[in-house]
Amino acid sequence: MSVALAARLIDVLGGLLLFTMLLILAAGQVFRAIYAVAAQAVFLGIAGAVLAAATGNVDLWIIAFITIVAKAIVLPWLLIRVVRRVQISREIEPVIPVHLTLTLAAGIVVLAFHLNASLGPVRQTVTGNALPVGVTLILIGVLVMASRRKALVQMVGLFASENGIFFTAMAISQGMPLIIEIGVILDVVLGALVMGILVLRVRSSVDTDIADLESLKG
Amino acid sequence: METTPAPVVRTIAQAALLVLAAPLVTGYVQKLKARLQCRAGASVWQPYRDLSKLLRKGTVQSDTATPFFRAIPVLVLAATATATAMLPVLWAPAGATVPLGDAILLVGLLALARFLLAVGALDAGGAFGGMGASREMTVGLLVEPALMLTVFSVAVSAGTTDVNLLAARRAPLLLSWTAPDLLALFGMLILALAETGRIPVDNPDTHLELTMLHEGMLLEHSGPGLACIALATHVKQLVTLTLVAALFLPVGLARDASPPAIALALAAFAAKVLALATFLGLVESSYAKLRFFRVPQFLGLGLVCAFLALALRVL
DSSP: OOHHHHHHHHHHHHHHHHHHHHHHHHOSBHHHHHHHHHHHHHHHHHHHHHHHHHHTOHHHHHHHHHHIIIIIIIHHHHHHHHHHHHTOOSBOOBSSOHHHHHHHHHHHHHHHHHHHHHTTTSOOSSOSSHHHHHHHHHHHHHHHHHHBOSHHHHHHHHHHHHHHHHHHHHHHHSSOOHHHHHHHHHHHHHHHHHHHHHHHHHHHHHOOOGGGGGGGOO | OTTSOOHHHHHHHHHHHHHHHHHHHHHHHHHHHHHHTTOOOOOTTHHHHHHHHHHHSOOOOOTTOOTHHHHHHHHHHHHHHHHHTTSOSSBOOSSOOOTTOOHHHHHHHHHHHHHHHHHHHHHHTOHHHHHHHHHHHHHHHHHHHHHHHHHHHHHHHHTOOOHHHHHHHHGGGTTOOOHHHHHHHHHHHHHHHHHTTOTTTOOTTOSSSTTOSHHHHHTTOOHHHHHHHHHHHHHHHHHHHHHHHHHHOOOSOBSSOOHHHHHHHHHHHHHHHHHHHHHHHHHHHHSOOOOGGGHHHHHHHHHHHHHHHHHHHHO
């Protein structure tokens, strides 16, 4: 696969990643947000595979495969299981209205792409829009974490943010070494497990909301 | 070049095709929905029968309506039918086009039709009409700017706002889709659902509920007037679908007037409209209608997609 074709494919996949990110933001129900983040992980895995084919880096094939298995299948399955188990209402409870978050997201995208112009000297393996898309995903993921009340949706934001970090790493450095990538993915899986168990335990023992924990502050 | 039919003939033929085929698209969507609900459903020709029935009926008019009310259906149909003349259906002109107008006028004509309908609904003095008009204009407020942004995003890449030239210039670039194209397409598909009055935003099947948007404005119309507005609604739907096809899938457009080329163009057009109409029907069958105050959130997604499509193109 030629480098030019790979750059174009990564560009298109970047557009799809952005769109799934907007879907996560606009989702009115927890399940939709989870499906959107799963789709995002699939596109991310495909992007990794494209880069692997273009650069001939064998590690990237393995990372792409692990990404799809762990982030697109295992983690969403885990989240859906937790949602079913705790039987919370399926509505997303935003701290600020969803359309305001969408406006903020549009601003973030414009800022990230504007910033890209000043990042010109940064050496990129994939020229084009991969770097600003990655930065955008990280920032909007943080926005999701900050603007949603439900712990599960905050986890979705964390995964999206992690996807952004992964995409940025691929854009700048042809992917990090295999051992680091595996470590990061294991970290995320472990974090999801801990958070899932925590949500279940908190729910079953005190029947409370994450926002109620605010009142514990001294 | 000599074999290309005159631009005027071309434009009239395409506009006539769009107007005549428009009820068939509605019929197809209704048939698809019926089949998905395990019903036999009415024939795909049913909208034509409804139109011919309405044309034979008399007209009843509200006492409070002014004489202008009578002109509303004709004006709505005229504005919508004029919009069809700006779209490439079968031919992508290599050279001259009829200087009728561009995508901006097209969106403007659709907005004019929307405005006239709302004025007519208010004129008749019914409570449903006023409410439907208010809601329809709220949706229009969100849809029209987003539609313009999408069109601009594509126009920037092609360097023209004339939809005919735009389709002709983008036809060879089909496989070089970039991120802004994708975002614009997704935004456009969301907007198309609203613009065709389909389910997440409006329910085209309901007539006696407080949820209706478009149908609420039609309640006071009857007979041939209602037929005109119903036809205008069908045409508007096909115009929206054709606009999506022209902006994002300008393949298979004929370069000359030879019968094989025209047959191929006709088949390509039918396939594109069929695919988009199937999308409408599937979405309508698998989603519930949104509460009205949720609609801005849904359309906000389309608006942000359209804005980003333009922003990414420019940045």
